[in-house]
Amino acid sequence: MKETFSPSVRALRGAPGPPAPPVAPPDPGALAAKVRTLAPSMTRSMQRVAEAVAGDPAGCSHLTVTALAVHTGTSEATVVRTARLLGYPGYRDLRLALAALAAQQATGAAPAVTADIAVDDPLGDVVTKLAMEEQQTLADTASQLDTVQLEAAVSALSGARRTDVYGIAASGLVGQDLAQKLLRIGLIAHAHTDPHLAVTNAVQLRSGDVALAITHSGTTHDVIEPLRAAFERGATTIAITGRADSPVTQYADLVLTTACSRESELRPAAMSSRTGQLLVVDCLFIGVAQRTYDDAAPALSASYEALAHRHTPRAARQA
Structure with a gap:
C-alpha cells in the first residue's frame, strides 16, 4: 500500500484525503533558516520584514505590528503576511518566537548569521566563513526536516x-x-x-x-x-x-x-x-x-x- 499522501496530492489523484493536521509554528531556532529559504520568493517589502526580524530578533520582539511596519518601511498588512508565510498564525506568535530566539542567542544556543564572503577576504577568512555557513545549512536542514x-x-x-x-x-x-x-x-x-x-x-x-x-x-x-x-x-x-x-x-x-x-x-x-x-x-x-x-x-x-x-x-x- 502506498504511503499517505498530502491533501494536494490526493486531490490530484482524485482520492479523498483526511483533514490536514494542524501545523505548529516553527521552532524559534529555525526562524533564520526559514527566512533564508523563503526570501527569494518574497516581495521586496516582505523581504525587508523577514530580514529585520531574523537580523535583530531581540529588538523586533519589542515592536508592535505598527512599529515594525514603520521600522521596515512597509505596512501592517505586509508584516502580518510575512509572519504567516514564515509559519506563524499571526504577528503575536512571531513576536513570541523572536523573544525566544533572542534568549537563545544571548546564551549562545543559537548561532548568529555569518557575514558574506568579500572579494578581498584572506583565504583563511574564506575557510572560516564557508565552514560556518556549511554548519548553519546542515543545522537548519536538520531542524526543519520532517521525520515522518x-x-x-x-x-x-x-x-x-x-x-x-x-x-x-x-x-x-x-x-x-x-x-x-x-x-x-x-x-x-x-x-x-x-x-x-x-x-x-x-x-x-x-x-x-x-x-x-x-x-x-x-x-x-x-x-x-x-x-x-x-x-x-x-x-x-x-x-x-x-x-x-x-x-x-x-x-x-x-x-x-x-x-x-x-x-x-x-x-x-x-x-x-x-x-x-x-x-x-x-x-x-x-x-x-x-x-x-x-x-x-x-x-x-x-x-x-x-x-x-x-x-x-x-x-x-x-x-
Missing part, C-alpha cells in the same frame, strides 16, 4: 523494485551520489541528468517503483517533467527541495525540504543548497541500509572487497 516524511521515503526506497533519481547541474551530482549509494547495498537505482533520458525512463515506471526529484528551487522544468510522468504512472514520488510549496511538490507523494544559506556574489545558491541536499541523501541512505541490513551488509562488504582488490597492485595480488 523521511520515514515514509525510507520505506518506499527500501521496498522499491527500481528507483529513478532526477536532478540537473549541482542537484544532478547529488542524485548521482544517492544512486551510487543505493547500488552499493544491492538496490536497483539510476540517476538521470539528461532530461530526455529522464522522461523516457520515467514513463516505464509503475506502482512499486520510486521516482525521486532533487531541485532546490522546485521550479526546474527538466526535473518536474519526469517526476510528473512517474507520478501519473503510479510510482511513489519523492521531492527534495528548498520550497515546500514549489511546483515540483504537486507531483510528489513525499516532500523533504532543505535549507540554504543566503546567496551572495561569490556563494551561489547551488553551493549551499547542495550541502543540505547531501544531508538528506545521507539520511535516506542510512535509513534504507538499516531497513535492509540483512541484504545491505553483505552487499557493502562485497563492494568494499571488490574495490580493495582493484586498488591492490597486481604483483601483490599474484604473490
Whole structure:
C-alpha cells in the first residue's frame, strides 16, 4: 500500500484525503533558516520584514505590528503576511518566537548569521566563513526536516523494485551520489541528468517503483517533467527541495525540504543548497541500509572487497 499522501496530492489523484493536521509554528531556532529559504520568493517589502526580524530578533520582539511596519518601511498588512508565510498564525506568535530566539542567542544556543564572503577576504577568512555557513545549512536542514516524511521515503526506497533519481547541474551530482549509494547495498537505482533520458525512463515506471526529484528551487522544468510522468504512472514520488510549496511538490507523494544559506556574489545558491541536499541523501541512505541490513551488509562488504582488490597492485595480488 502506498504511503499517505498530502491533501494536494490526493486531490490530484482524485482520492479523498483526511483533514490536514494542524501545523505548529516553527521552532524559534529555525526562524533564520526559514527566512533564508523563503526570501527569494518574497516581495521586496516582505523581504525587508523577514530580514529585520531574523537580523535583530531581540529588538523586533519589542515592536508592535505598527512599529515594525514603520521600522521596515512597509505596512501592517505586509508584516502580518510575512509572519504567516514564515509559519506563524499571526504577528503575536512571531513576536513570541523572536523573544525566544533572542534568549537563545544571548546564551549562545543559537548561532548568529555569518557575514558574506568579500572579494578581498584572506583565504583563511574564506575557510572560516564557508565552514560556518556549511554548519548553519546542515543545522537548519536538520531542524526543519520532517521525520515522518523521511520515514515514509525510507520505506518506499527500501521496498522499491527500481528507483529513478532526477536532478540537473549541482542537484544532478547529488542524485548521482544517492544512486551510487543505493547500488552499493544491492538496490536497483539510476540517476538521470539528461532530461530526455529522464522522461523516457520515467514513463516505464509503475506502482512499486520510486521516482525521486532533487531541485532546490522546485521550479526546474527538466526535473518536474519526469517526476510528473512517474507520478501519473503510479510510482511513489519523492521531492527534495528548498520550497515546500514549489511546483515540483504537486507531483510528489513525499516532500523533504532543505535549507540554504543566503546567496551572495561569490556563494551561489547551488553551493549551499547542495550541502543540505547531501544531508538528506545521507539520511535516506542510512535509513534504507538499516531497513535492509540483512541484504545491505553483505552487499557493502562485497563492494568494499571488490574495490580493495582493484586498488591492490597486481604483483601483490599474484604473490
